[in-house]
Amino acid sequence: MEPVLAVEQLETEFVTNGGVFKAVDGVSFHVHQGETLGVVGESGCGKSVTSLSIMGLLPKKIGRVKSGRIQFHGSDLLDVPEKQMRSIRGNRIAMIFQEPMTSLNPVFRIGDQLAEAIQLHMKLKRKEAMRHAVEMLRKVGIPHPESVAQEYPHQLSGGMRQRVMIAMAMSCNPEVLIADEPTTALDVTIQAQILDLMRQLQEEEKTSILLITHDLGVVAEMCHRVVVMYAGQVVEEADVDTLFESPQHPYTQGLLSSLPQLAGEQDRLESIPGTVPSPLNMPPGCRFAPRCKYRVEACEQVQPGLTDMGGGHRCRCLLVEKGVAR
Amino acid sequence: MLQFITRRLLYLIPSLLGIVLITFILSRVLPGDPALMIAGEQAPQHVVENIRTQLGLNDPLYVQFGAYVKQLLQGDLGVAWHTGHTVLEDFAVRLPATIELGFVSLLIALLVAIPVGIVAATKKESIVDHISRIFSLIGACMPVFWLGLLLILFFYSKLGIAPAPMGRIGGDILPPTNITGLYLVDSLLTADWVAFKQSLSHLLLPAICLSAGTMAIIARMMRSSMLEVIGQDYIRTARAKGLNERSVVYKHALVNASIPTVTMIGLQIGYLLGGAVITETIFAWPGVGSYVTESILATDYAPIQAFTLLSAVVYSCINLLVDMVYGLIDPRIRYE
Numbered sequence: 001m002e003p004v005l006a007v008e009q010l011e012t013e014f015v016t017n018g019g020v021f022k023a024v025d026g027v028s029f030h031v032h033q034g035e036t037l038g039v040v041g042e043s044g045c046g047k048s049v050t051s052l053s054i055m056g057l058l059p060k061k062i063g064r065v066k067s068g069r070i071q072f073h074g075s076d077l078l079d080v081p082e083k084q085m086r087s088i089r090g091n092r093i094a095m096i097f098q099e100p101m102t103s104l105n106p107v108f109r110i111g112d113q114l115a116e117a118i119q120l121h122m123k124l125k126r127k128e129a130m131r132h133a134v135e136m137l138r139k140v141g142i143p144h145p146e147s148v149a150q151e152y153p154h155q156l157s158g159g160m161r162q163r164v165m166i167a168m169a170m171s172c173n174p175e176v177l178i179a180d181e182p183t184t185a186l187d188v189t190i191q192a193q194i195l196d197l198m199r200q201l202q203e204e205e206k207t208s209i210l211l212i213t214h215d216l217g218v219v220a221e222m223c224h225r226v227v228v229m230y231a232g233q234v235v236e237e238a239d240v241d242t243l244f245e246s247p248q249h250p251y252t253q254g255l256l257s258s259l260p261q262l263a264g265e266q267d268r269l270e271s272i273p274g275t276v277p278s279p280l281n282m283p284p285g286c287r288f289a290p291r292c293k294y295r296v297e298a299c300e301q302v303q304p305g306l307t308d309m310g311g312g313h314r315c316r317c318l319l320v321e322k323g324v325a326r
Numbered sequence: 327m328l329q330f331i332t333r334r335l336l337y338l339i340p341s342l343l344g345i346v347l348i349t350f351i352l353s354r355v356l357p358g359d360p361a362l363m364i365a366g367e368q369a370p371q372h373v374v375e376n377i378r379t380q381l382g383l384n385d386p387l388y389v390q391f392g393a394y395v396k397q398l399l400q401g402d403l404g405v406a407w408h409t410g411h412t413v414l415e416d417f418a419v420r421l422p423a424t425i426e427l428g429f430v431s432l433l434i435a436l437l438v439a440i441p442v443g444i445v446a447a448t449k450k451e452s453i454v455d456h457i458s459r460i461f462s463l464i465g466a467c468m469p470v471f472w473l474g475l476l477l478i479l480f481f482y483s484k485l486g487i488a489p490a491p492m493g494r495i496g497g498d499i500l501p502p503t504n505i506t507g508l509y510l511v512d513s514l515l516t517a518d519w520v521a522f523k524q525s526l527s528h529l530l531l532p533a534i535c536l537s538a539g540t541m542a543i544i545a546r547m548m549r550s551s552m553l554e555v556i557g558q559d560y561i562r563t564a565r566a567k568g569l570n571e572r573s574v575v576y577k578h579a580l581v582n583a584s585i586p587t588v589t590m591i592g593l594q595i596g597y598l599l600g601g602a603v604i605t606e607t608i609f610a611w612p613g614v615g616s617y618v619t620e621s622i623l624a625t626d627y628a629p630i631q632a633f634t635l636l637s638a639v640v641y642s643c644i645n646l647l648v649d650m651v652y653g654l655i656d657p658r659i660r661y662e
Contacts, residue, residue, distance in 0.1 A: 057565055090568035097566075102559040107581045107656060117567040152657040168567070 003030035003071075004208045005054070005093070005176050010068035012046070012053045014279075015061070021279040022066070023049040025232040031176065034202065036209040038223035038240070040216065040255070042276055046232040047212045051178045054210075055095055056085050072176070091121035094169035098181035100162035104153035110137070111149030114168050121172045136167040140197055159190035163197065170201055177202075178210045183218060195222055216259055220244060225312070228252050231277055231287040234306065238313040248315040250292045286318060294319060327653070334646050342638060346398065349634040350391055358625035364407050394631075403635075404628030406621060413632045416617060422507025423494055424606065424613030428598045430510075430529055431537040436591070439541045443548025443587075447556065448575055458545055465542030470601050474535040474608035481531060488531050491609040495524045532609040536601050540594040547590040551583040558582070585656055592648035596641040 012024040024046040031037040039047045052058050053065050056077065070077040072093065077085065097103045105113060114133035118124055124132065130149070137145035140163040153161060162182065169177055179198065183191035199222065202209055211222055219226055219240065226243045228236040228251065236249040247253045254272040274291035277283055283290055289299040296319070304318040318324075361378040362369070378384055382393060397404060403413035446455040481488035494509055495501055502513035502521040509525035512518075555561065556579055564578040599615075606615035614633060621629035653659050 055566060057562060086568045086570060088568070090566055095566045097559060097563065099559050103563045105560040105564065105578050105582070106658060108578075109657075116569070120568060154658045165563070168563075 001032055003032050004073070005210070006030035006069075006071040007050070007054065008069040008071065010050065010053060010070065011066040012049050012058065012063060013066045014049075014063050018280055022232055023063075023279060024053065026068075027229070027232070027234050029227045029234065029237065031208045031210055033175070033208055034206040035225065036199075036202065036211055036223045038219040038226040039210060039212045039229060040214065040219055040226060041229035042214060044276055044279075045229045047229050048180055050229075051095065051180050051210065051212055054178060055089060055093065056080075056082075057089075057095075087121070090117045090169075090174075091172045092174055093176045093178065094172070094174035095178040095180065096162070096165045096169045096182050098184050100158050100165055100185060103165055104161055106153055108152070109149065110151055110153065110156070110164055114149070114164070114171055117168060118171050132171065133167075136171045137164070139201070140164070140167040140170070141193075142167070158186055159193065162186060162190075162194055166194070166197060166201070170205070170207070173205055174207060176208045176210060178212070180212045181214070182211075184213070184215070191218075198222070216255060228255070231282065232279065233287060233316065234314075235288065235316045236314065237306075239311070242311065242313050248309065248313070248320050249288075249317050250294055251288050254291075286316075296324075327650075331646065331650070334649070338639075338642050341642065342635070345635060345638040346395065346631070347391070349631045350394055351387075353627045353630055354387060354390070356625070360407060360625045360627060363625050398635075403632040406626050406629045408620060408624035408626045413629050416629065417614060417632065417636075420612060420614045420617050422613075423611060424599075424602050424615055426494075426508045426510060427529065427532055427536060427606070427611060427613060428595075428602060429508075430533040431598055432540065432591075432595065434533055435537040435541040435544060435594070438537075439544035440548055440587075443545040444552055444575065444580065446545070446549040447552035447583075448571075450553065455549075458549070462542040462546050465538040466546075468538060470535060470539065470604045471608060473538055474532070474605060477531050477535055478608070489524075489527050491531065493610050493612055494528050495521060496528070499524045501525075532605050532611055535608070536598060536605040539601065540598060543594060544587065544590055548583065548587050551586045552579060555579045555583045581655060585652065588648055588651050588655070592644045595644045596637065599637050599640060 006028075007030070008028050010024055010027045011022055013020055014023050027046065027050055029037060029039070039050065041047050049058070049063070052063070054070055054077065058064065065078055068078070072088070077088070080088070104110070111130055111133050114136060115126065115129040118132050118136075119126060119129040122129070122132070134145045134149050137148055142148050142160060142163055148156070148160075148164075153164075156164065162185075166182075177198075182198070183194050186194060195218065198209065201207065209222075211218070213219060223240050225239045226237070227234050228243075228249065230251050236243070236247065236252045238247075243252065244256065247256055251272070254270065257270040258272065260269060272291055277287060277290065283300065285298070285300040285302050286292070286295070286304050289295045292299065299318050302318060304316050304321055306314045306316050307321045308314050309320070359374075359378075361374050361381060361383060365374045365377050382390055385393075394404075401414075403417070405411070406413050406416055409416055442454070442458045446452075446458045449455060478488075478491050482490060489496060499521060502509055502518045502525075503516050505512045505515055510522065510529070513522035513525060556575075561574060561579055564574045569578070602613060602615035603618050604615070605611065606613045607619045610616065614636070618630060618633045620626075621633075
């Protein structure tokens with residue numbers, strides 16, 4: 001089956017006063033219809049930049065896609081003219097952001113903010129768009145949607161605002177929903193509700209979700225497949241069961257062993273020593289090598305490629321590539 | 327809302343009282359003897375003394391102050407010695423000229439500054455941005471009197487395209503029939519095109535002169551608040567919806583960016599009133615500003631105090647208005 005969205009060898013650069021650096025370096029992944037793909041990694045690993053590259057929303061003049069392709073229904077989004085891109089954005093590919101508190105415009109009513117995109121993409125009259133907006137608010141579980149539509153963002157809680165954001169993103173039935181840390185700013189009980197809501201909407205609409213998160217708990221609960229990113233590269237890709245059962249990359253292993261477990265022995269949680277390398281000063285070999293406990297001399301000189309381990313499981317590690325036991 | 331306005335108007339009372347006190351004291355400690363000015367420099371000593379007693383200038387300061395406040399409460403702003411009219415009468419004649427000048431200046435400032443500020447922000451580091459930065463710097467730094475003289479020198483003396491800086495209308499033209507006292511409005515209402523053209527051409531130079539500082543500051547303010555808003559998450563949301571750049575900037579960003587700009591505009595209206603004193607003097611504009619200059623030169627207390635009081639009242643009312651406009655723009659602000 002053809003994937004709905006396929007990112008191929010994406011390289012995104014940022015121009016800063018300190019120089020040009022690659023925030024995303026050769027990232028590839030794809031997502032099928034109705035599938036949830038998790039993109040996991042620490043802050044600064046390039047996961048948000050990847051999503052902004054897909055949306056064509058990189059900060060002007062500072063960020064630019066250097067090379068690669070973003071295939072969406074046979075056309076490369078990087079070649080699509082801005083006008084056509086606008087008809088895709090918010091319509092066929094929608095996005096929700098991390099900060100529900102600041103992602104809604106404080107001076108416009110909730111209903112107007114929703115109806116705006118509906119009017120634009122579905123070519124509806126204002127009144128019908130408004131009715132559809134209220135319907136969407138009801139769908140995302142907002143009580144009294146008619147009156148909430150008349151309210152302003154500051155009158156709603158964070159969880160309610162994120163529901164509004166989801167309603168806004170889902171209002172034009174997008175084929176792909178990019179959710180960039182959608183629950184990070186919310187407290188745990190609300191997190192679960194929001195995730196449930198996303199899953200339920202996905203089942204109804206067969207939406208593909210690109211779920212960007214640093215929270216492996218969210219990944220375990222939501223995703224079918226996972227891409228692990230480190231320092232601008234994909235270091236491991238697998239379906240969710242494989243990833244949690246037999247992670248191959250030392251970084252993925254480190255992430256998993258830093259999770260608290262309810263069952264089993266109660267040792268101190270492991271942590272990964274060191275920090276993410278600066279994008280302006282990447283190690284010449286494997287980017288994770290300076291922090292890796294299995295590193296051998298070759299790791300610091302040779303950039304490992306992605307090794308295909310069968311069943312869609314790929315891993316970027318020299319030792320895995322050479323079949324060396326650790 | 328009504329309660330809020332009432333409360334704010336009540337707050338006005340103590341501040342006005344303070345202003346009355348300060349201007350009263352300031353004008354009393356200024357050098358110069360009004361009695362001598364009225365009597366004339368050659369007048370014998372006893373005549374001057376007589377006038378001084380009549381005016382109550384020999385009374386202790388607190389008695390003078392009490393008398394002044396009592397007068398004010400009766401709506402009496404005093405008599406301008408140097409014109410022989412009451413201050414109220416003089417104001418009635420001269421205020422429309424100042425209002426017309428101030429209003430047109432503000433209009434020019436806003437019409438230029440707001441679009442320039444928006445473009446400078448959306449096209450940051452572009453040629454428009456750089457040019458506007460240079461002009462803003464000049465506009466904000468240039469003293470009004472110097473700019474006024476340069477404008478006269480260039481547009482009147484050298485190019486000859488502006489009329490002589492002598493009042494509101496050419497000496498050989500009849501002013502339009504007095505309806506509002508604003509020549510532009512009156513000449514429009516009476517379809518007096520000659521007077522309209524004349525008064526517009528007389529108005530332009532002083533209005534540009536007065537608007538320069540305001541224009542510069544509002545343009546910079548508009549730019550910086552626009553830049554701040556454009557970096558906000560909700561602007562990214564608006565873009566992610568697929569809106570075009572025009573809707574993003576002129577709908578989603580502009581309303582938010584206008585909030586701090588409105589404050590600045592309010593403050594600038596107060597500044598315009600002060601700037602009018604100098605501008606009107608340079609262009610011989612017969613408004614309250616030049617009236618105040620004349621009064622200062624004639625050591626005429628009453629008009630100076632009245633003008634200061636007027637400025638304070640206008641300033642406070644504008645600020646109240648600004649606060650009310652906030653409530654209209656920003657739904658997070660509600661007045662109970």
